[in-house]
Amino acid sequence: MRSIFFLVFILAVWVASGYGEMYKWVDEKGTVHFTDDLSKIPEKYHEDAETRKPYKETPTPKPQEKSKPSLPEKISEPEGITVDLVRSGEVSFTEVVLNQRVKQYFIVDTGASFTVISREAAKELGITIDENTPFIPITTASSVIFNPLVTLRSIRVGEAEIENVDVLVHNLPGSSAGLLGNSFLSKFKVVLDSVNGKMTLYSLQGTPSPDRPGGYGRDFWVSQFRLYTRVLDELNKMKRRYEGRGGSSSELVRVNNAIRHFENQLSELERKASLAGVPRNWRQ
Numbered sequence: 001m002r003s004i005f006f007l008v009f010i011l012a013v014w015v016a017s018g019y020g021e022m023y024k025w026v027d028e029k030g031t032v033h034f035t036d037d038l039s040k041i042p043e044k045y046h047e048d049a050e051t052r053k054p055y056k057e058t059p060t061p062k063p064q065e066k067s068k069p070s071l072p073e074k075i076s077e078p079e080g081i082t083v084d085l086v087r088s089g090e091v092s093f094t095e096v097v098l099n100q101r102v103k104q105y106f107i108v109d110t111g112a113s114f115t116v117i118s119r120e121a122a123k124e125l126g127i128t129i130d131e132n133t134p135f136i137p138i139t140t141a142s143s144v145i146f147n148p149l150v151t152l153r154s155i156r157v158g159e160a161e162i163e164n165v166d167v168l169v170h171n172l173p174g175s176s177a178g179l180l181g182n183s184f185l186s187k188f189k190v191v192l193d194s195v196n197g198k199m200t201l202y203s204l205q206g207t208p209s210p211d212r213p214g215g216y217g218r219d220f221w222v223s224q225f226r227l228y229t230r231v232l233d234e235l236n237k238m239k240r241r242y243e244g245r246g247g248s249s250s251e252l253v254r255v256n257n258a259i260r261h262f263e264n265q266l267s268e269l270e271r272k273a274s275l276a277g278v279p280r281n282w283r284q
Contacts, residue, residue: 031110031190080191080200083158087197094199096180097156099125104177108199110190112181113227115155115167121178122150122169129169134261135254136168136231137238145170146254149261155184160201162187166265186223214276221273221282228266235259 027033027045035041041049085092086105093105098117102124106115114136122129127150135146148169155165157180166183188201205215213221235258242252273283 027110031192033192033194035194080189080202081158081160082198082200083160085192085194085197085199087194092192092194092197092199094157094180096178099153100156106178106180107172107176108180108185108192110182110185110192112179113183113231114149115165115181115183116170116172116179117152117167118171118177119169120171122148125152127169131253132257134258136258137235137251137255138168138170144251146251149258155180157184157201160188160203182227186220186227208276213278214272216276218282221278222284224269225266225273225283228262228269232259232262232266235262 026048027042033041083094085094085108087093092108094108095103096106097103098121102121104117104121117125129148129150134149136149138145138147150167150169152165152167154161154163155167162184172179185201187205188203191200191202193199204217204220206212206217208215211217235255239252239255239259242249242255270283
């Protein structure tokens, strides 16, 4: 599936042998990656990539090394939840639990706006899709595909669980059961260690403070508002195109349902932000 709208697949790097130098780099979404092959790092991140020795080669720290910057970072870093990644070709999968009962292995994609489940999974979960269900239009190379948007009660990965998660219902190519995207992952700082086959999730929610209204920092609030604003902009553009053709097509009805859904989501986010005291310039 080729999508230039929402589903953007980021391929994980090859599993490294564990010898020689290892590189750490952070992408524009804040996701931390590890690899032992410099060519696997996008060129724009080369300058900021850190070179590290694998843990097995790291000598026992000497007393004078306690003042190194890396040590305070490890001590102050909040405890994360680490889960296994399973490699298949150039993508990584992890086990997810939908609505506390359906277990499946999903592709991990930090570049996808939404999590995706299959139609079979939706049926197993008892999800009803009808004329009132919002549909998200996804533009492919040859056509526009409308995919139902539904809300799951919860998604759990390891011990990390998020409630009320928006997901698209779509059968992915091949044998993939689904895709774990940012409707779940955006609630965490994600560290992908493809060398050791691990993903660590650090909750972005902390203790509420003037700098962290509602327990979340500026980046979280900004990203949430931008997501809904971007989706609504795309939907309204598509609505105008369908209206320009005249008539009230089924596609236009689906787009209008999706617009109402995301307007409600944005209103709810505004309500939560106001209660938490989120600055106005964080909501743009």
